[in-house]
Amino acid sequence: MSIKHMGGQTVRMQAPPTVAAFAAVAGKLEGEGPLGKNFDFISEDSYFGEASWEKAESAMLKQCFSMACDKAAVAPSELEFLFAGDLLNQCTGSTFAMRDSGVPFFGLYGACSTMAESLCLASMVLDGGFADTVCAATCSHFCSSERQFRFPLEYGGQRPPTSQWTVTGAGAVILQAMGNGPFVTHVTAGKIKDLGITDANNMGAAMAPAAYDTLSAHFADTGRAPEYYDAIFTGDLGSLGHQIVLDRFKQDGIDLAGRYFDCGMLIFDADKQDVHAGGSGCGCAASTLCAYILPMMQQGVWKKVLFSATGALMSPTSAQQGESIPGICHAVSIELTLD
Amino acid sequence: MSIKHMGGQTVRMQAPPTVAAFAAVAGKLEGEGPLGKNFDFISEDSYFGEASWEKAESAMLKQCFSMACDKAAVAPSELEFLFAGDLLNQCTGSTFAMRDSGVPFFGLYGACSTMAESLCLASMVLDGGFADTVCAATCSHFCSSERQFRFPLEYGGQRPPTSQWTVTGAGAVILQAMGNGPFVTHVTAGKIKDLGITDANNMGAAMAPAAYDTLSAHFADTGRAPEYYDAIFTGDLGSLGHQIVLDRFKQDGIDLAGRYFDCGMLIFDADKQDVHAGGSGCGCAASTLCAYILPMMQQGVWKKVLFSATGALMSPTSAQQGESIPGICHAVSIELTLD
Numbered sequence: 001m002s003i004k005h006m007g008g009q010t011v012r013m014q015a016p017p018t019v020a021a022f023a024a025v026a027g028k029l030e031g032e033g034p035l036g037k038n039f040d041f042i043s044e045d046s047y048f049g050e051a052s053w054e055k056a057e058s059a060m061l062k063q064c065f066s067m068a069c070d071k072a073a074v075a076p077s078e079l080e081f082l083f084a085g086d087l088l089n090q091c092t093g094s095t096f097a098m099r100d101s102g103v104p105f106f107g108l109y110g111a112c113s114t115m116a117e118s119l120c121l122a123s124m125v126l127d128g129g130f131a132d133t134v135c136a137a138t139c140s141h142f143c144s145s146e147r148q149f150r151f152p153l154e155y156g157g158q159r160p161p162t163s164q165w166t167v168t169g170a171g172a173v174i175l176q177a178m179g180n181g182p183f184v185t186h187v188t189a190g191k192i193k194d195l196g197i198t199d200a201n202n203m204g205a206a207m208a209p210a211a212y213d214t215l216s217a218h219f220a221d222t223g224r225a226p227e228y229y230d231a232i233f234t235g236d237l238g239s240l241g242h243q244i245v246l247d248r249f250k251q252d253g254i255d256l257a258g259r260y261f262d263c264g265m266l267i268f269d270a271d272k273q274d275v276h277a278g279g280s281g282c283g284c285a286a287s288t289l290c291a292y293i294l295p296m297m298q299q300g301v302w303k304k305v306l307f308s309a310t311g312a313l314m315s316p317t318s319a320q321q322g323e324s325i326p327g328i329c330h331a332v333s334i335e336l337t338l339d
Numbered sequence: 340m341s342i343k344h345m346g347g348q349t350v351r352m353q354a355p356p357t358v359a360a361f362a363a364v365a366g367k368l369e370g371e372g373p374l375g376k377n378f379d380f381i382s383e384d385s386y387f388g389e390a391s392w393e394k395a396e397s398a399m400l401k402q403c404f405s406m407a408c409d410k411a412a413v414a415p416s417e418l419e420f421l422f423a424g425d426l427l428n429q430c431t432g433s434t435f436a437m438r439d440s441g442v443p444f445f446g447l448y449g450a451c452s453t454m455a456e457s458l459c460l461a462s463m464v465l466d467g468g469f470a471d472t473v474c475a476a477t478c479s480h481f482c483s484s485e486r487q488f489r490f491p492l493e494y495g496g497q498r499p500p501t502s503q504w505t506v507t508g509a510g511a512v513i514l515q516a517m518g519n520g521p522f523v524t525h526v527t528a529g530k531i532k533d534l535g536i537t538d539a540n541n542m543g544a545a546m547a548p549a550a551y552d553t554l555s556a557h558f559a560d561t562g563r564a565p566e567y568y569d570a571i572f573t574g575d576l577g578s579l580g581h582q583i584v585l586d587r588f589k590q591d592g593i594d595l596a597g598r599y600f601d602c603g604m605l606i607f608d609a610d611k612q613d614v615h616a617g618g619s620g621c622g623c624a625a626s627t628l629c630a631y632i633l634p635m636m637q638q639g640v641w642k643k644v645l646f647s648a649t650g651a652l653m654s655p656t657s658a659q660q661g662e663s664i665p666g667i668c669h670a671v672s673i674e675l676t677l678d
Contacts, residue, residue, distance in 0.1 A: 002419075002465075002468050002469060002470050002471050002516060003468050004467070004468045004469050005419060005469060005470060005471070009443045011469045011470075014468070051660075052660055054656055054657065054660060055660065080341075080344060081528060085446075085448055087429075088654065088656070089428040089429070089654040089655065089656060090426075090428070090448065090450065090652065090653065090654035090657075091448040091652070092652065092653065092654045092656065092657045092662075095531060095652040095665055095667075096652075096657065096662065096665070098531060099531040099533050099652070099665040100531075100533075101530075101531070102530055103530065104348045104528035104529060104530055105528070105529065105530060105531050105667060106447070106449075106456060106459070106460060106528065107424075107447060107448040107449050107450075107456070107650075107652070107667070108445070108446060108447055108448060109424055109429065109430040109446040109447060109448040110445075110446050111429065111446075117445060117446070120445070121445065121460060124463070124464055124467055124469050125460075125463055125467070126341075127467060128343070128463055128464070128466060128467020128468065128469070129341050129342050129343045129353070129467065130341060130343050130344060130350045130463050130467070131341050131344060131350075132341050132344070148656075177341060189420055189443035189444070189445065190443060190444065191440075191441055191442065191443055191444060192434060192437060192438040192439075192440070192444050194438050194439075311446075313429065313430070313431065313434040313435075313438070313446070314429065314431065315427065315428040315429035315431045316428065317393055317427070317428060317431065318393065318429075318431045318435065321390075321391055321393060321394065323431075323435065326434055326435070326438040328434075328444060328446070
């Protein structure tokens with residue numbers, strides 16, 4: 001067994017990388033939600049000054065990346081690697097955002113798990129001694145996602161109560177090999193889980209088994225009980241998926257209530273905003289991490305956080321061919337100090 | 340500067356990982372080409388026993404992965420991580436192939452650069468001390484790609500001479516932290532390059548600047564002249580892109596002729612097979628690596644190889660919106676022995 005592998009799906013950083021800076025950019029609806037005052041920039045509309053929603057998504061991520069670099073006082077040319085992806089076909093949201101950056105680029109596809117996946121890989125590359133400063137980033141856009149995955153917005157389709165609202169938002173984290181924390185201490189990589197859900201309007205139920213699997217693996221591999229963490233997050237299961245995860249752990253005799261939150265429930269106010277089961281999309285976990293979770297850690301409210309994000313690995317084509325929806329979940333431990 | 344970073348875009352492995360085993364699976368047309376006798380399996384048609392081309396693509400990669408594991412005498416449950424991606428929307432080619440594997444999965448999107456990208460990340464994770472055994476894999480399928488990126492096959496569109504033929508093929512490489520080689524010694528990560536090409540039937544020209552950029556960076560970062568390598572490969576530039584790379588280096592006073600090959604020109608016989616400028620797709624570089632390049636290294640014909648693969652980071656949507664085609668190229672040094 002390699003020295004940093006803890007068995008199962010988890011690796012431990014030997015010299016945990018530091019979160020040096022982060023930024024979150026969001027759309028108008030997200031700006032009107034509970035995290036509104038925390039975003040670094042909020043667009044007045046869905047276009048971010050661009051002519052199409054796809055171009056808007058790229059412009060949003062580009063701005064977010066630039067703001068994160070600024071906060072870290074790091075020029076893009078000082079970054080050794082950039083890890084990014086998004087939901088659009090062929091990941092053009094992130095590649096077009098970064099095509100002028102000049103940073104060596106590793107494109108990822110983890111669907112809505114991308115913020116956690118990018119942090120996993122970025123942390124291993126830093127701890128492995130391959131870089132000093134890297135960026136992990138992702139984004140999603142409500143309008144480009146609807147056009148991509150469901151129906152044209154103009155069609156005005158009804159949304160069932162289990163459906164979620166793709167967050168228009170981006171998050172970018174600058175990670176460094178050396179620094180004063182918060183530190184990424186552990187990475188738990190997810191396995192693909194498919195329990196046969198075929199309802200593309202019920203992503204929470206499709207992705208919850210992956211979240212349960214990865215979180216369980218993390219606890220087993222590290223020997224940590226959930227109580228070790230001040231707060232545990234999933235990326236965008238929404239209220240339904242969140243309840244499924246709570247229930248699954250309760251069957252194991254583990255009560256996560258009061259300690260486990262879902263970014264899709266934090267970013268919108270379900271009583272006032274018409275988002276049904278909550279937020280979704282790569283940008284949901286990413287912007288909540290950068291606008292809420294990491295700031296709360298910096299304020300010392302939470303000292304130990306388990307951040308996970310789930311992705312639904314389906315496409316419109318796979319759905320049309322009658323396939324069920326595989327899910328995946330990656331997780332990282334983020335800790336304010338090292339023991 | 341981190342200890343393994345050589346400046347620029349290149350990192351050096353401290354304990355270079357070993358290529359433990361590999362497998363290549365291909366379609367009928369590829370089986371009739373120059374590498375035909377080398378593939379581990381050739382399908383009799385485009386369907387690999389499945390009901391759709393997308394399902395066929397997944398079945399092909401699944402079979403290839405299984406064969407590579409067998410050759411390495413490794414059970415999938417012994418793999419710590421799997422790095423894979425493909426060209427299909429939301430990368431369902433690879434995720435559906437791997438959904439029952441039970442291996443922690445990092446999904447990538449590097450378009451046709453995926454074989455090199457997956458080797459880059461897999462090598463860093465192994466050398467970083469995070470795993471003992473991992474897999475890097477990718478695939479592409481002519482019919483699913485045409486449906487995805489261009490026109491339905493039934494439409495029977497004319498193909499201009501610059502167009503390429505997406506390879507129906509898959510490649511999978513099992514890498515281990517310890518072993519007797521061939522070794523991955525260096526990784527050069529690519530920057531996104533966009534010189535404004537908008538012709539989706541001329542991918543070679545769109546991707547050649549990225550290949551030139553990454554290969555140049557590799558030579559500059561390592562201090563190695565091209566002559567250090569017995570053979571240098573790009574993944575799927577085809578005859579046009581290959582010529583552009585030769586010409587660009589010639590302008591720098593560097594003659595790569597006789598040493599530089601493109602997988603898209605090796606996998607098909609241009610005189611006998613109607614593939615225009617040559618092969619393309621993730622599976623082109625992947626299956627050529629696993630059916631030809633690595634076997635030639637094992638036979639001792641080549642001792643030092645620079646393997647690179649380029650990707651065109653566009654989508655049908657970006658093309659429709661008038662965007663040009665960004666390209667990227669990742670490269671790995673593979674050496675039979677360590678000095």
